[in-house]
Structure formats: structure tokens, C-alpha cells
Amino acid sequence: MIIVEHLCKTFRRTQALDDVSFRVPEGELFGVIGPDGAGKTTLFRILITLMLADSGSASIFGLDVVKDYKRIRTMIGYMPGRFSLYHDLSVEENLRFYASIFGVTVEDNYDLIRDIYSHIEPFRTRLAGQLSGGMKQKLALSCALIHAPRLLVLDEPTTGVDAVSRTEFWKMLKNLQKRGITIIVSTPYMDEAGLCDRVALMQKGKLLSIDEPARIVQNFNRRLWAVRADDKYLLLQALRSFPGVESVNAFGDSVHITMTADALDEKQLVDFLTPQVNGEVVVASIQPNIEDCFLRLLQRS
Secondary structure: OEEEEEEEEEEOOEEEEEEEEEEEOOOOEEEEEOOOOOOHHHHHHHHOOOOOOOEEEEEEOOEEOOOOHHHHHOOEEEEOOOOOOOOOOEHHHHHHHHHHHOOOOOOOOHHHHHHHHOOOHHHOOOEHHHOOHHHHHHHHHHHHHOOOOOEEEEEOOOOOOOHHHHHHHHHHHHHHHHOOOEEEEEEOOHHHHHHOOEEEEEEOOEEEEEEOHHHHHHOOOOOEEEEEOOOHHHHHHHHHOOOOEEEEEEEOOEEEEEEOOOOOOHHHHHHHHHHHHOOOOEEEEEOOOHHHHHHHHHHHO
């Protein structure tokens, strides 16, 4: 459904996209994972025909995103990262307005948005600008779906939304996928990567890896340890000076490390750290997650 080949885009001295290529088959939930500034929004704006690439090509449904932009726009639903609906229109007015743009009515495709819109329908007369973050998210998704698109493009849809709303949103995406809608979604949250069929890990305009989340984790070729102490700052400083340490990364209340020799004398490490962090040190061997893999790919690149 989506074919991207060697896309490049530069803004003055910033390389937003650097030779990006990938393919997304029909019916897949494809994630683009990376921090702010990775190039996700630029990529999406080119795909939905709002921006021209400097070089390379992209096609959707076999249609070129430059030559056939008018036809493509009728086939996709787009939800930008920033809430872009009309704040001074009510929930219902926004939905009916977006339906009218595509020449349909809310009743025509209500079955498609029922599970999503039912959460906010009791507030249909409320102004969109007065909705909570989670309700705005549901309204924006309803508006993106009201014309029954074949492809849904979502740019960081869960940024700034509470954990419960994030979980609900991804359940909605899974249900939409079961209806045959292809979905491409970007997110800065590494924990959401595991909810996608495949993910592209992206940083500074480059794709570092494209694969199923489980396979990316399986390809982590180092043993990993989590180290904990009361003073995390002192722990980080001390770990960076421990002989044989390859990588040191803070994760929540612990620090994840790998060793150049892929082996670790845990007692030796505890004895080394204890006098420097002024307290108890706990070391445990752990399994990597997608964020560990992303950081390792960054170090390699």
C-alpha cells in the first residue's frame, strides 16, 4: 500500500530525512518510533501530500504523492500531532463539517466510528476547545475516519495524553485494523512499539532498523544488567569509570549497562560502587526492551 524510496528533505542546514526507504503492506499497523526531531512529522507530511520531498519518491495505493495528490487525499485519514479541529465549533459540528468536506454524512459511516465516538457523544454540544486531552483525541480520530479512508496516518496521536487514554486509543487502533484499515502511526513512546506489527526506529532523519518488535529485541547481541542505588547521579558517574563498561543508560529508577566482554563479575562491581554511591547497590541481569535496542542502534550508528 505504501512504497517509499530514497526520500530526502532538508530545511536549511538540517537534514530532516536522509535516504528513507520502506514499504507497508495493506492491513498492517506500522509504527515509526523516535524522539522529537527524528523526522517523523516531515515523513508523514510528504506521505499525505502536504509537503514536497527534495528527492526520492513515495506512492500510496500505486498513486504518486505528487502527481496524484488529489486522489490520495480522498483515500486517507490524517490526524496531526497538534489538535487541529475548530475550537469554536461543538463536537457534533466538527464531525458533520469534516464529513461534508468528503461528500458524506455522519450517518453514512457512523458504524465505523461508533466505538470511538460513543465515548464523547454525550458531550456532542460541548465546544471542541473545552474538551479534555483524551476527548480531543477521540474527536480527532472520529473526524479522520468519517469518510471511511483506506489508510489512516496518525502523527504522535498519544503525546500529552494520560496513560489510561493512551491504552484506550491503542485498543481502538487494533479494532480499526481488524476492519481492514491500514494504519501508520508515529510515537516518541518506546513502549508503544510493541503494539505495532512492525516498527521503523528513526533518529535524525535516518531509519536505524525496520522489523517486528520482537525480532528487534531478539537481535540485541549483548547481555544487559540493571544497577540500582539510592543516588542515581553518583551511580551513573561511577559506572562510567568502571573497567570494561560499554554502555551506560538511565532507565527509571535503575541504570542499564553492557560490558565489552559480555561478562560481569557482579561482586566486583558492587564492591567498586558501594563506597562511591554511599549506600546499597543492587545488580541484576535483565532482558532488553525496545528502548535498549534503540539506544544500542544509536551507539552503533
